[in-house]
Amino acid sequence: MYSSDLHAFGEKLLKEHQIEIKGKDSSFVERFRSHLLTIETLFNEIYGDHPHRNKGFDQLLHSLITLYQQREKSLIQKDNEKHKAGNWFVSNQITGMSLYVDRFAENLQGLAKKLPYFNELGVNFLHLMPVFESPAGESDGGYAVSNFKKVDSRFGSNEDLKHLIHQMQDQNMYLMLDIVLNHTSYHHEWAQKAKAGDPYYQDFFYFFDNRDIPNQYDQTMPEIFPESSPGSFSYVSELNKWVMTVFHHYQWDLNYRNPFVFNAMLDTILYYANLGVDILRIDAPAFIWKELGTTCQNLPKAHTLLRLIKKCVQVSSPGMAILGEAIVAPAEIIKYFGTHDFTAQECDIAYSATQMALQWDALATGDTRVMLAAQHDILQKPFGCTWINYTRCHDDIGLGYDDYMIETAGFNPFQHRTYLKNYYAGWQEGSLAAGALFSVNPKTNDARISGSLASLCGLQKAVEWNLPQEIENALQKIILMQAQTMFIGGIPMLFNGDELAYTNDYSYLEDSGKCYDNRWMHRPIMNWERNEKRNDSTTFESKIFQATRKLINIRKSLPVLMDYKNITWMTPHNIHVAGFVRSLEHQKLFCLFNYKNAGSYITWHAFKEHGILPSQFFDHWTGETYTVGNDHEYFILPSYSFAILEVVV
Ligand code: GLC
Numbered sequence: 171m172y173s174s175d176l177h178a179f180g181e182k183l184l185k186e187h188q189i190e191i192k193g194k195d196s197s198f199v200e201r202f203r204s205h206l207l208t209i210e211t212l213f214n215e216i217y218g219d220h221p222h223r224n225k226g227f228d229q230l231l232h233s234l235i236t237l238y239q240q241r242e243k244s245l246i247q248k249d250n251e252k253h254k255a256g257n258w259f260v261s262n263q264i265t266g267m268s269l270y271v272d273r274f275a276e277n278l279q280g281l282a283k284k285l286p287y288f289n290e291l292g293v294n295f296l297h298l299m300p301v302f303e304s305p306a307g308e309s310d311g312g313y314a315v316s317n318f319k320k321v322d323s324r325f326g327s328n329e330d331l332k333h334l335i336h337q338m339q340d341q342n343m344y345l346m347l348d349i350v351l352n353h354t355s356y357h358h359e360w361a362q363k364a365k366a367g368d369p370y371y372q373d374f375f376y377f378f379d380n381r382d383i384p385n386q387y388d389q390t391m392p393e394i395f396p397e398s399s400p401g402s403f404s405y406v407s408e409l410n411k412w413v414m415t416v417f418h419h420y421q422w423d424l425n426y427r428n429p430f431v432f433n434a435m436l437d438t439i440l441y442y443a444n445l446g447v448d449i450l451r452i453d454a455p456a457f458i459w460k461e462l463g464t465t466c467q468n469l470p471k472a473h474t475l476l477r478l479i480k481k482c483v484q485v486s487s488p489g490m491a492i493l494g495e496a497i498v499a500p501a502e503i504i505k506y507f508g509t510h511d512f513t514a515q516e517c518d519i520a521y522s523a524t525q526m527a528l529q530w531d532a533l534a535t536g537d538t539r540v541m542l543a544a545q546h547d548i549l550q551k552p553f554g555c556t557w558i559n560y561t562r563c564h565d566d567i568g569l570g571y572d573d574y575m576i577e578t579a580g581f582n583p584f585q586h587r588t589y590l591k592n593y594y595a596g597w598q599e600g601s602l603a604a605g606a607l608f609s610v611n612p613k614t615n616d617a618r619i620s621g622s623l624a625s626l627c628g629l630q631k632a633v634e635w636n637l638p639q640e641i642e643n644a645l646q647k648i649i650l651m652q653a654q655t656m657f658i659g660g661i662p663m664l665f666n667g668d669e670l671a672y673t674n675d676y677s678y679l680e681d682s683g684k685c686y687d688n689r690w691m692h693r694p695i696m697n698w699e700r701n702e703k704r705n706d707s708t709t710f711e712s713k714i715f716q717a718t719r720k721l722i723n724i725r726k727s728l729p730v731l732m733d734y735k736n737i738t739w740m741t742p743h744n745i746h747v748a749g750f751v752r753s754l755e756h757q758k759l760f761c762l763f764n765y766k767n768a769g770s771y772i773t774w775h776a777f778k779e780h781g782i783l784p785s786q787f788f789d790h791w792t793g794e795t796y797t798v799g800n801d802h803e804y805f806i807l808p809s810y811s812f813a814i815l816e817v818v819v
Contacts, residue, residue, distance in 0.1 A: 173207065173210075176207060177203075177206070178766065179554060180202065180203065180206045183231055183232065183235060184199065184202065184235065186231075187235045187236070187553055189239075190233065192608045194239070194275070195238075197250070198238050198485070198486075199325050200426050201484060201488065202235070202485050205481050205485050208481055209230075209478065209481050209485070211707045212481065213226075213227055213230065213429075213472055213478060213729070214434075215430075215471075215474050216426070216427075216471060216474055216478070217432075220427075220428075220429055221428055223429065224440055224505060225429075226429030226430060226432070226433060227429075227804055228449070229429075229430075229433050230432075230433050230436065230482070231430075233433060233436060233437050233440065233480055234440075234485050234486050235486075235536065236440070237440035237444060237459065237487070238485070238486040239489070240442070240444055241444050241486070241487060242444070242739070244339070244663075244762065245443075245444065245487070245489065246447060248339075249298065249487065250490050251489075252488070252489040253488060253745075255707065257554045257556070258491075259449065259518060259519060259556055259661065260554070260556045260732055260733040260734065261732055262726060262728065262730075262731040262732045262733075263294070263723050263726055264294060264295055264661050264811065265292055265293050265294060265295060265342060265656075265664070265722045265725070265726075266293065266295035266296065266344075266558070266661055266662065266663040266664065267288065267291075267293045267295070267296060267297070267663065267664045267665070267666055267669070268297040268299065268563055268663055268664070268665050268666060269296065269297070269299065269665075269666035270299045270311070270312075270564075270566060270577050270607070270666070270693060271298055271301055271325045272324055272325060273416075273626060273666075273693060273694065273695045273696065274666055274696050275423065275696070276319050277324070277325050277330070278301070278325050278326035278327075278331055278333075279326055279329035279330050279333075279334075279514065281298075281365065282330075282337050283335060285338065285341060285343070287338060287701075288343070288724075289341070291715070291718065291719050291722065292529070292717070292722035292723055293664065293703070293722070294341075294342065294343045294727065295314060295343065295344040295346065295448075295449075296345055296643035297346040297347075297451065298337065298345070298346070298347060299312055299348075299564060299672070300312025300313055300315065300347075300387065300465050301321050301325045301331065302315050302317060302318055302319070302320060302322060302347050303315065303316045303317035303318055303320045303322045304320060304322055304355060305355055305357045305420075307323070307682065307683035308355065308356075308357075308418070308420040308683065309355075309683065309686075310420075310421060310578070311564060311689075311693070312348075312352070312454060313348070313350050313355075313417070313421070314350075314353070314355035314357040314421045315355055315418055316354070316357040316358045316359075316361070317358065318349075318350075318438045318441075319441060319444065320604070329503070330811075332773045334447065335446040336446075336447060338446075338624070340365065342666045344448040344449065344513060345447055345448050345449075345569045346447065346448065346449040346451050346493065346569060347447050347450065347451065348450075348451045348452075348453050349435070349442060349450055349451070349452055349453065350453045350454075351412065351424070351435055351437060351452055351453060351454065351458055352413075352416070352417075352423060352424060352453065352454045352455075352457045352458050353417060353421040353422055353423045353424055353454060354421070354422055354424065355420060355421065355422075356420050356422050357420075358422075359373075360374045360375075360434075361375065362423050363408060364377070364384075364409075364790075365406060365408050366408075367409070370430075372409075373428050373430075373461065374424060374425055374428060374430075374434075375413055375414065375422045375423065375424065375604055376413060376415075376425050376460070377406075377409070377411045377412070377413055377423055378403070378411060378412045378413075379410075379412075380412070381403075381412060384402070384403040384414075386462055386463075387402060387414075387460070387462060387466070388401060388402060390462075390463055390464055390465055391416070391466050392465055392467075392614070393509070393611060394416055394609070395417060395418060395609055396462070396610070396611040397611075397686075398418070398686040398687060399415070399417065399418045399419050399609060402414060402466075403415060404411070404422075406556075406662070408411040413448075414460070414795050416457055416466070417454075418563050423457070423460070423488075424458075424520075425457050426459060426471075426475055432478075436479065436482055439479060439482075439483065440482070440483070440487060441491075443486065443487030443489075443490040444608065445489055448489070448490060448491065449470050449490070449491045449492070449493050449518075449519065450490055450491070450492055450493065451493045451494060451495055452494050452517070453490060453492065453552040454495060455472060455476055455494045455495065455506065455517075456468050456472060456496045456498050456502070457472070457548040457643070458475055459471040459475065462561060464580070465501075467498065468496070468498055468502045468505070473505060473506070473508075473516060476492075476506070476517060477496060477508065477515065477517050479492065479514050480492055480515060480517070480518075481515055489517040491519060492516075492517045492519070493517060493518070493519040493520065494506040494516070494517030494520050494556065495520075496517075496521070496523075496611050497518060497521060497523045497565070497568060497570070498523075498570065499570055499571075499572060500541075500544060500547040500548065500571055500572060500575075501523065501547055502510060503520055503521075503522075504520075504547065504548075504550045504551060504620065506798040507518050507520060507551060507552050507555045508552070513552050514552040514554045517555070518554075518555055518556070519555065519556050519557065519558060519660075519661070520551075520557060520558070521557070521558045521560065521563075522548065522557035522560075522660060523568070523571065524544050524547065524570075524571050524696040525541070525544070525548055525557070525559065525658065526559070526560055526561065526562070526567070526655075527567055527568060527569055527570070527571055528540055528541040528571060528575075529541070529561065529651055529654055529655075530545055530561075530567055530594070530619070530626070531569075531590060532748065532765040533596065533627070533647060533650075533651065533765055534589070534590050534593040534601070534603075535590075536746055536747050536765050536767060537579065537746065537761075537765070537766075538582070538742070538745060538747060538748040538765055539578070539742070539745050540571070540575050540576055540578075540579045540586075541581070541748055542579075542699040542742055543574070543575040543576075543578035543579055544570045544571055544572075544575045549735075551735065552735075553734070553735045556659070556660045556661060556733040557658075557659065557660030557661070557733070558657075558661050558663045559655035559656070559658055559660045559661065559662050559663065560655055560662070560664075561623050561651040561652060561655055561666070561668065561716055562622075562665055562692065563628075563663070564665065564689065564692070564693055566609065566618035566619055566620050566689055567594075567617075567618060567619040567620075568618045568619075568817050569590055569591070569618070570671070579684055581785065584615075584741070589621065590619075591607060591617050591741055594619045594621060594626055595607050595619070596631070600812070601628075602628030602631040602632055602640055602644070603621065603625070603626050603627070603628055603631075604621060604625040604626070604628075604630040604631050604673070604674060605619050605620055605621025605674075606619075606620045606621060606688050606691065606795075607619065607620075608620045608688055608689060612807075617660070620648070620689050620691055620692055621674060621692055622667060622673055622674050622675075622691070622692040622694065623648055623651065623652075623665070623692075624644065624648055624667050624668070624671040624672060624673075624714075625642045625673045625674040625691075625692070627647040627648045627651065628636050628640060628643065628644040628647065629641065629645070629648070629671055629673055629710070630673035630674060631646035632644050641710065643715075643767065643809070643810060645671070645710055645713055646809065646810035646811065647669060647713065647810050648668075648714055649714070649718075649721075649812075650764075650765070650810050650811070650812055651793075652664075652668075652717075652718055652721055653721055653763065653814075654748065654761075654810045654812070655681070656721045656722070656724075656731075657723045657725065657731060657752065657759075657761045657814060658737065658750070658761075659731070659735075659736070659737050659752070660733050661706065662722075663723070664718065665682065665692075666694070666696070667692075667694035667696065668714075668718075669714065669715055670701060670703075670710060670714060670715055671710050671713075671714040672694040672730070673691075673729075674692060675690070675691060675693070675694045675695060676691060677695070678690030678691060705731060720791075724790045724791070724814060727790075728757075728759065728816075729754060729764045729810040730753065730757040730758070731759070732753060732754070736752055736753050737750050737751070738750060738751045738780060739751075740760070740776055740779065740802040741776060741779060743772055743773055743776045744766055744770050744771060746764055746770045747761045747763065747765070747770050747807060748762070748765065748774060749762040749763070749772070749776070751780050753780070757816070757817075758780065758782060758784075758816070758817040759790075759814060759815070759816050759817075760777060760814075760815040760816075760817070761812070761815075762805075762807060762812060762813045762815070763812040764808070764809065764810060764811050765810070766809065766810075767809050768809050769806050769808050769809060770806070770807045771804040771805075771806055772804060772806075772807065773802070773803075773804055773805075773807045774798050774799045774800065774801060774804065774805060777798060777805075777815075780795065782817060784798055784817040784819070785798050785819050786819050787816060787817060787818060788815070788816045788818050789813050789814060789815050789816075790815075790816060791812065791813060791814045795818065796815070
């Protein structure tokens, strides 16, 4: 509801900051005015009863204005261009890669020199794994941040980062950085001050005098790293208190019941926006709100906080999109796009974690029925939002999709997951996968999977055991997995090394800061001499690199692959084949993926279901043209192959 007090308060602040209402700041003023009421409503939902509500709200609005004023002109111009383009991130022109700066190119300066490599591959969007200060040995790959605004000296300096960003901008590349919202390293200044007894900073974290409340929480909170960091609380001997540590013992959870914590983190978010971040990856948003008696994941107030962040970003730095890294149950993931009045107004982008895991499911079983059963949930994504599609990332692969999806396909969920874990750990007869189980929890029987794309697809063992046919199969599987992520709708995100079929790297076992975490096996260190093999067509590095490049180019050449929620799944005529149609105006593209280690047959009848009677197809992958046969004849997909069939006539 309109509030004249709020309006007057907002106008006063604009004046105080000498904002030019009708001049150069007019777009900002429009955004500020139009979102002010929602910002207040969301803020009050969380902090309405807090004793420092007024001070907190005042501080928040000041930040929005100040950080807008600090935004470079060139970024404001980019904001305008993105605004004109609409939901720019649904474009088929964007392909991403996630990488560790040091493992890829030693440091930020090294990375800047490698930009031509991305151009060669067709990648124009980089997710730099966390680059801000984080204590070596207790860093969780950079996700235990001790200073949110200082680049870790291992990677270089803030100047190096800015220089890299400018170079990327000159080449029209997009950038993603993380905001680690849920916790800080226990070496962060706030944690240090809290430890020294400062009550203001103690209120930044969840402290408890004894185990009473932690014990109650423990009854309902699942453990995230049960092997390396069991439980969700750690003892702080200096204070004789317990602190909440949902992830590792060295990552202290931030207390978002305190408005000053929210403001401090929002300030960091807008600082990243002003560095030139195009997509902000909000790390682990599912965890940011805690309540006794719950799992402390996906709670309604976590969504309120995200909506508040989204609104604030829309006001100060509208060109920065928000990715919510919610790797949770399928029906929960969808909620991060916003629900009810906030549909499509929370996170712009989310990881399609369910689809990712289900591609691994199909690859192990040769059966796509579980994948198909999940599509009802996955397709709930609102128009205007999009997915990050990936075969894997720096984290483990979780099998957290719903039991009903497995049951729909006719399997027993427990036996099915056991099969998948055994398959990827390489224990299942006939499996050449060389992964490992991660975070095994004997209490719940839960376990996730580590391993590089190539090793999970069987390349590592096939090479070790010198099995030429299996090497071929593994290469086909790698390309098949990448292909589906490229065409399903959303931003494809490669993980560095996968474009060259890097297999597992076991050197982490010799590093005391990493050996307890087998996710490091699939976070390779680039070997640039080896990478030259991409130019030698007889090598598998070249086969995978060139195939990945071709996939990216095909995707870029077809506007129908923009994510306009323009996907319809085909009736499953063959359980081994995942098939969907992408449509845009008169363009129709049938995308088919054969997960079977043998040819699969699809009746031509299947292509006549979508209001069209095609007579000819062009396959963008093979370059062949096919004439549609009679209903009793078949289109045949060879083992682990796929087809990208555009209707010609
Ligand atoms: C996210 C990151 C993961 C990290 C965790 C804690 O899930 O992707 O690598 O361990 O958050 O920050």
